[in-house]
Amino acid sequence: MRSLKIILLASAFNGLTQRAWLDLRQAGHSPSVVLFTDADTVCEQIEHSGADLVICPFLKDRVPQQLWSNRQRPVVIIHPGIVGDRGASALDWAITRELSRWGVTALQAVEELDAGPVWATCEFNLPQGLRKSELYNGRVSDAAISCIREVVEKFIAGFIPVPLDYSQRHVIGRLQPNMKQADRSFSWHDSSRFIKRCIDAADGQPGVLASLAGGQYYLYDAHLDSRSGTPGEILAVHDDAVLVATGDTSLWIGSLRHKPQPGEETFKRPARHVLAEQLAQVPTLDWSIASLPFNNESYQPIRYRESGHVGELTFEFYNGAMSTEQCQRLVEALRWAKSRDTQVLLIKGGRGSFSNGVHLNVIQAAAVPGLEAWANIQAIDDVCQELLSARQLVVSGLTGNAGAGGVMLALVADIVFARSDIVLNPHYKTMGLYGSEYWTYSLPRAVGQAMAEKLTEDCLPISATQALQLGMVQEIGPRCPDEFGLWLLQRANGALSDPAYQAVRERKSQLDNQLMQHCRNAELEDMQLDMVQNRKQFAEKCRNFVLKRKACGTPQRLVAQWATARDVELVG
Structure with missing residues (x-):
């Protein structure tokens, strides 16, 4: 397989983008990263780079027409949905609807969002109870890497991507609206499992907006519990989490974010920290390994x-x-x-x-x-x-x-x-x-x-x-x-006598x-x-990270030498 010059166009150098970058290098290709700042800058960087192929493993921004209209150097979007699925809330809807099967599709960027010809797809079983970040970093990431490998092989072989055709029986995905808070809403009178599913589907971003302790908060990090009480009441505190009664049992909520006022920036914090003043009369359940070992509590960080x-x-x-x-x-x-x-x-x-x-x-x-x-x-x-x-x-x-x-x-x-x-x-x-x-x-x-x-x-x-x-x-x-958990325990037991150690x-x-x-x-x-x-400047870098400030450019360490060579030639 010949080596390709590949641009990874992404909104952030996140876990999936890093994994794609590592995998392409391992396969003998030369990937270079472009973080999306503004359309003009991105177009200039990519058009002058001499890249063979552009792959977008994690892109929240729309690909500029100048880039996707170049058919000699295709731009391929890695979309976290099955063939035919379109929209920015693919995983949110899949978790909310408790689908049993989902997938990732690699499709060519065109004018209409997620509607381009298909390069590759990879489907997987979707177990219940996964939060969005767990799904994204696990099965979605695995399927995405499989798709990226297939795209590269097909590009080298001269493959022409297949137009998306909703008349085909196997194309069962559809255009889905961006999920809004109204689609995520719940009542504390609903069941714990339903509420947890709402929170799981919004994990990471944007969280689920709900009323709690007299305020409005975005909720994250939910865990089932068997205790019960008046729906919406905070029953207890343990470590950093608060226990909230639901229609049937209760949920531990580990993290919250204040609903911001206009112009205000807020961010996730441990629930106990956010609600500190409202928890004075709430009982603390103080179990730990040292005080209560081998206990059966459902929530144990x-x-x-x-x-x-x-x-x-x-x-x-x-x-x-x-x-x-x-x-x-x-x-x-x-x-x-x-x-x-x-x-x-x-x-x-x-x-x-x-x-x-x-x-x-x-x-x-x-x-x-x-x-x-x-x-x-x-x-x-x-x-x-x-x-x-x-x-x-x-x-x-x-x-x-x-x-x-x-x-x-x-x-x-x-x-x-x-x-x-x-x-x-x-x-x-x-x-x-x-x-x-x-x-x-x-x-x-x-x-x-x-x-x-x-x-x-x-x-x-x-x-x-x-x-x-x-x-x-x-x-x-x-x-x-x-499987890793079982393997790990076996290897830990074996390490005592293994000659290798x-x-x-x-x-x-x-x-x-x-x-x-x-x-x-x-x-x-x-x-x-x-x-x-x-x-x-740790203070400034910490603040920018926590408030999710967009990168002002691509760090030089992520730019391959070939991707800057054209710029040097042009300037010279």
Whole structure:
């Protein structure tokens, strides 16, 4: 297969765009990224690049006519819907309607939105109970990569895409309106499952607008519970979530966003933080692993079980963000787990991201963001310290994508196992941070000093396969989350006797505690300059991230050399 120059035109360099970029490079092609800013700039960048093909894995903006009208260099949209489906709310409607099957379609950009000729399609079963972000980062992402591979192969072979024809029996998708809040609305008298489905379908963006505690809020992160009460009443608080009674039982709501006033910008925060003043008379349900181990509560952001010689600690924090308080709870849980008569301590993420490090939204909402950031980084360092000092063999399971401190948190383990096709971003620099989480100890230990510096300076994503080749990951398990969970537990049990990990087990008895403490202290000296004194504009970068400010251009690190060569020639 010949190598292609491919532009990835996207609204953001998100998880899917990163995965597409990595996959194309792995296949021998040369992808370059263009982030959509304005039509004129995008057209100029792409028209002068000499690209063979433009693929849009995640694009919220309309493709300019100047681009899609060039038939020699097609623009292919990756649409999260089956053939014939059109509109910006494809996944929202699929979840809301509880469809059993869905898909992704690659279609050529034309004047009419999502109505172009079809290049490829990939369908999948759609289990109930998935939230939109989980669906997007899982089955949709897998199908999208399959479609992108097929598009590239067909383009090289000279394929002519098939016009969309609604008279064909297999074309069952239809144009769907953009889902509005009226389509998402519910009453607290409705069933918990119905309300959860409404919230799941709006996960990430835009959330579901509802009345709660006398105010209007967008709701996110819903979990079923069996307790009951007066519909709409807040029954209890646990960790960061509030329990709201419904028509039959109740729901835990983990995150909220104030409905903004005109001109106001609001963002998601833990529900307990948002409703703090309204919760004075609400009872707190204070269970934890240390106080009530092996409990049957349905909502457990941190949970524990034992299997054979393995103690398995799962932490599931919304969007992979770890606040100061969440880190403190995790430290308490780890200390209890370390006291158990087990030989392996397995830590793993839940069904979303593994971890993305500190909680930028909580930091931004603080009275003094820099001081909250400083407290947060010390708290997550404490989590890492508990893992580094564990008597047990520590195994980390990367169940999902991870970034910045989340990657380094996994690396402090003795052994790292990863789910297939996840994406890692082992760097901090783009957020204006030096980094902590013992990265100057654990990353060089895994990949060597030179590669550690390269990874943290280049600020590029790496695939699970690359992480394996570099030595950051020891094994890669199944892509299916359930299968990976079973595989992970088996491998953790087997690590005690596996000859492949003999050196790892011996290394554990020779840890250099003085060096580890030195690394932590030195990192925190830099982080204090970055977080408290704002040495590299962390405050501005945090605010822009939290408020989802659009990028003002494409970072140079994402632009391939061939994509700038034409510009240089033209200028010369």
